[in-house]
Amino acid sequence: MIRQWFLTMHELLDDLIVRYPNASGEEMTRLLEQWNMLKSLSDDIIESWLNFEDKMASFRDLQQQDNVIPEEPQKFLDPFIKGQGYFKLQMFTNATQKLQEAVAAYPDFIAARLFLGMSLMHLQEWNEAQRHFQLIAAVTEESKLQAIAYNALGCIQAIHAHLEKAQSYFRKALEADPSFKDPQRNLESCRQGTGQLQLQFGSSELQTMVQV
Structure with a gap:
């Protein structure tokens, strides 16, 4: 053809x-x-x-992972790297499986938990994604990670039509990182009250239309 x-x-x-x-x-x-x-x-x-x-x-990167990493770190780094690769390929189910392995092996691995939460958002598994982002927001000291987590939590609340809670999370995201555009746009969308919301998450990687 x-x-x-x-x-x-x-x-x-x-x-x-x-x-x-x-x-x-x-x-x-x-x-x-x-x-x-x-x-x-x-x-x-x-x-x-x-x-x-x-x-x-x-995909070639996924196939070329070698065994030079020490055994203990490899238990979480190998599935994390593969999970990242699947995420870039937009293969979110595969990414979730690998990233869950990484988080299970090292629960304090924030980067793996972040990608896991984002993968779950793409799969619309809101409750499980919320659990991971709540933990990230509670433990991380990185302002950018806090902003991403709060923005995700705001999106989840908006999807469930809890607009006051959603706006509270979006404001927290902006307090953590005023340069982050997604929560600002989401906050403005909530304030418009037009009957529909277009939510942005992960630099517009996820856009959701919800009835309110």
Whole structure:
């Protein structure tokens, strides 16, 4: 199918190359429009291919994990690295499984718990995600992590139509990190009271429309 598609593209471009030198003004305009269409398709193909190559590279990273890490750290680092890779590939069920292994092996591993919570958010497993983000917000001293956790908790409350609690969490996120844009947008969305909320989580990685 792909070869046939490219063959058709080549045929169209060959026809343009032959006809363009002797084309009249009106025909030349039509040929230029066809060329612009082919150029746009070409740009889209290149961008899609580059994104595909990025995901292929992420999967290769999962396959190339070696055994140079000491045995005890490897119990949580290996599943964490693989979980991160699955997360980048947007394979959130696989990511959740690996990250749960990492958290089980080392419950204080905040980075693993953070990615686990984000994976659960994508899977819409709100209650379990809430548990992890509550723990992160309670124990971390990193302002950015606190902001991410509070923003996630606000999104979960908004999804359950608890808007006052949601706004409280969004304000806490902004107090922790005033530069974080997601809780500001979420707070404004809650205040509008238009009947629907568009929530942003993880730099717009998760957008949810909810009825209120």
